[in-house]
Amino acid sequence: MQIENIQRYIGADVSKDRVKDDFYSTPQYAVQALLQQETFDGNIWECACGDGALSKILKKNNYNVHSSDLIDRGYGETGIDFLLTNRKADNIITNPPFKLANEFTLKAFDITKNKIAMFHKLSYLEGAKRQEQIFKKKYLKNVYVFSKRVTFEKHLGKKGSGMLAFAWFVYDMQYQGLPTLNWI
Numbered sequence: 001m002q003i004e005n006i007q008r009y010i011g012a013d014v015s016k017d018r019v020k021d022d023f024y025s026t027p028q029y030a031v032q033a034l035l036q037q038e039t040f041d042g043n044i045w046e047c048a049c050g051d052g053a054l055s056k057i058l059k060k061n062n063y064n065v066h067s068s069d070l071i072d073r074g075y076g077e078t079g080i081d082f083l084l085t086n087r088k089a090d091n092i093i094t095n096p097p098f099k100l101a102n103e104f105t106l107k108a109f110d111i112t113k114n115k116i117a118m119f120h121k122l123s124y125l126e127g128a129k130r131q132e133q134i135f136k137k138k139y140l141k142n143v144y145v146f147s148k149r150v151t152f153e154k155h156l157g158k159k160g161s162g163m164l165a166f167a168w169f170v171y172d173m174q175y176q177g178l179p180t181l182n183w184i
């Protein structure tokens with residue numbers, strides 16, 4: 001992945017139209033990899049659904065999915081700021097906007113009954129503030145690290161070499177303990 005593309009992913013203001021509100025679709029195989037490890041009881045809210053890349057795979061796997069996004073990208077309910085809603089969910093699965101990753105996780109803690117799966121850069125594990133606000137709550141149960149780097153060819157327009165490491169962070173609202181690190 002070229003430097004400019006990394007900047008795009010992390011939300012740097014390289015090209016305003018393509019990364020407005022941090023839009024990158026999660027590759028299908030990355031979603032399937034999660035579903036091979038975790039099952040979700042009840043409904044699922046994809047609360048930053050983009051063009052539905054993640055939601056479509058969840059539906060294909062027979063989950064009852066509600067999809068919404070702040071921006072109209074041609075899929076799901078639009079104009080919905082996840083951070084301002086009061087809707088409840090059994091589970092939340094999303095690839096949140098990078099710049100709001102903490103806020104999305106904290107909001108999800110407030111409104112989710114079962115599990116939360118967030119797709120983040122692996123470096124999300126770092127950070128004093130995050131440790132204090134999020135990890136100390138001990139809901140984080142599993143971290144699934146992609147052994148092979150994930151690429152975002154479709155939206156970056158070029159085949160990337162995947163210089164960033166990604167992982168699924170799975171929280172269980174009934175769990176209190178240390179997380180397990182897994183490789184997928």
Ligand SMILES: C[S@@+](CC[C@H](N)C(=O)[O-])C[C@H]1O[C@@H](n2cnc3c(N)ncnc32)[C@H](O)[C@@H]1O
Nearest residue numbers: 021023024025026048049050053070081082095
């Ligand atoms: C990294 S993209 C992921 C898209 C989709 N979840 C996927 O995995 O393919 C992040 C999405 O978050 C949306 N977004 C940004 N801020 C938001 C907010 N406050 N509430 C809801 N969605 C938001 C963007 O419009 C964008 O579609």
